[in-house]
Amino acid sequence: MGDPRQAGPIDQGENVRGAYFDAATATPLHPAAREALLGALEDGWADPGKLYTQARRARLLLDAARATFAQVLGVRPDEVAFTSSGSTAAHAAVLGGLAGRRRAGSTLVRSAIEHSAVLHAGERHVRDGGAEAEVPVDLVGRIDLDAWAREVSAPGVALAALISASHEVGTVQPVAAAAAACREAGVPLYVDAAQSLGRAPVPDGWSLLTGSARKWGGPPGVGLLVLRKGTRWVSPYPADDRESGRFPGAPDLPAILAAAASLHAVHETAAQESNRLSALVDHVRATVAATVPDVEIVGDPADRLPHIVTFSCLYVDGEALLTALDRRGFAVSSGSACTSSTLRPSHVLAAMGVLTHGNIRLSLHHDSTAEQVDRFLAELPGIVAALRAEVGM
Amino acid sequence: MNPDTPVDVLNCLGQRCPLPVIALAKHLPTVPVGAVVRVLADDPAAAVDIPAWCRMRAQQYLGAASADGSPAFDVRRLT
Incomplete structure (x- = not known):
């Protein structure tokens, strides 16, 4: 097998003047995460479950990371568990939450715009004989609260799942009102907070919550599963005492420490940083609407x-747009069908009833600057016009 | 003649989005205001994108149908 380093670094030469705008998939490593990760590689390799000095050291570090998460989230440390990714955390929340409430019912209520990890866990549940009820969203991507209240109060509901804010279009969901409806119906609420953690507060009232460290500048490979005290939950995995x-398997302690350090760092400056990025997003929304014709x-x-x-x-073909932007150094994401492995359009855009082709998502992060955004805005109208000209529009 | 009967049928079967929407956008201005055009399209995005295009361009989306087993979408020219 070859040395993977031979693939070389990503070309960041002077001819590439673009920018990375896909933080909602993976945010560049926060400096605090890098520092913690490098320190932990020396110090945090032992198994925290063992009974010798090195293990006790690892245990101390793991406990400290857990305490950091608990403090930021406002929960107890023993309510926080680490998984191997945001997706595995979502799988554990859905399948474990359903299994824990088997005697109460077998229906999963979820919004139409959940992350694919939640959808796939729901598909597994249905294949195994369970049921699912989907709650629609409006044109801006917010759930229909009346439909939500109706579905969660129906007989036989085991669990309700709601994303804190759409990972594809950013619309914040009415979590507090959805939680109130769940409380009324005696149904536990699972909130997928992957896009909100470290950026925006998540309202109270949930029983299960998940997150993903790479969304806030932590390393990939760390997911977060929070189960409030008293939540009925049964592990969907073979027995493991970790x-x-x-969640089974030895935790990736260096990555968890880096995730904790970065969450702590971004949490400290979240309000200020959110204002900065939100102003850039407002600028993008206004400028694209003004400079690109026929855009939604x-x-x-x-x-x-x-x-x-x-x-x-x-x-415009979404893949062609994404490729043209990449050629100029701009990394963005797309919900268009041609960019997905299944050639189906984004289920989020489809549920909203908005145009799915020619779709681009920009997601900004701590390294995103106004200059990068302005370069993107300067290039976009010409790129779109050229692609339209190719198809005679 | 029933006013909802299509005056033209655009066969976009096998075409990927946005091609069916482009075909509709090019053809609709050639029919009289009030006339209906049917688009045959089996790309999964068409079912979302044709109604969305109608909303954006202020044309009337009449709904989806099945024509000889193919998905069909009817649009009335309003402007």
């Missing part, structure tokens, strides 16, 4: 995450 039996800017313009902006350009 993480209080909530999607998601709620005000009640949204600070860092995400999504729009669709009529008559």
Whole structure:
């Protein structure tokens, strides 16, 4: 097998003047995460479950990381478990939450715009004989609260799942009101807070919550599963005593320490940083609408995450747009069908009823600057016009 | 003649989005205001993108149908 380093660094030469705008997928490592990770590689390699000095040291570090998460989230340390990614955390929350409430019912209520990890866990549940009820969203991507209240109060509901804010269009969901409806119905609420943690507060009232460290500048490979005291939950995995039996396998301690350090760092400056990014997003929304004809800017313009902006350009192939932007050094994401492995459009855009082709999502982060955003805004109209000209539009 | 009967049928079967929407955008201005155009399109994005295009361009989306087993979308020219 070859040395993976031979792949070389990503070209960041002077000819590449673009920018990385895909923080909602993975945010560049925060300096605090880098520092913690390098320190922990020396110090945090032992198994925290063993009974010798090195293990006790690892245990101390793991406890400290857990305490940091608990403090930021306002929960107890023993309610926090680490998983191997945001997706595995979502799988554990959905499948474990359903299993824990098997005697109460077998229906999973979820919004139409959950992350694919939640959708796939729900598909597994249905294949195994369970049921699912989908709650629709409006044109800006916010759930229909009346439909939500109706579904969660129906007989036989085991668990309700709601994303804190859309990962594709940024629209913040009415978590507090959804939680109130769940409390009324006696149904536990699972909130996928992957896009909100470290950026925006998540309202109270949930029983299960998950997150993903790479979304806030931590390393990939660290997920977060929070189970409030008294939540009925049964592990969907074979028995394993790590993480209080909530997630199997040795935890990646260096990565967890880096995740904790970065969450702590971004939490400290979240309000200020959110204002900065939100102003950039406002600038993108206004400028794209003014400079690109036949464009639909999607998601709620005000009640949204600070860092995400999504729009669709009529008559443009999403993959061609993404590729043209990449050629100029701009990394963005797309919900268009041609960019997905299944050639199906984003289920989020489809549920909203907005244009799915020519779709681009920009998601900003701590390294994003006004200059980068302005370069993007200067290049975009020409790129879109050229792609339209190719198809005679 | 029923006013909802399509005056033209655009066969976009096998075409990926945005091609069916482009075909509709090019063809609709050639029919009289009030006339209906049917788009046959089996790309999964068409079911979302044709109604969305109608909303953006202030044309009337009449709904989806099935024509000889193919998904069909009817649009009335309003402007």
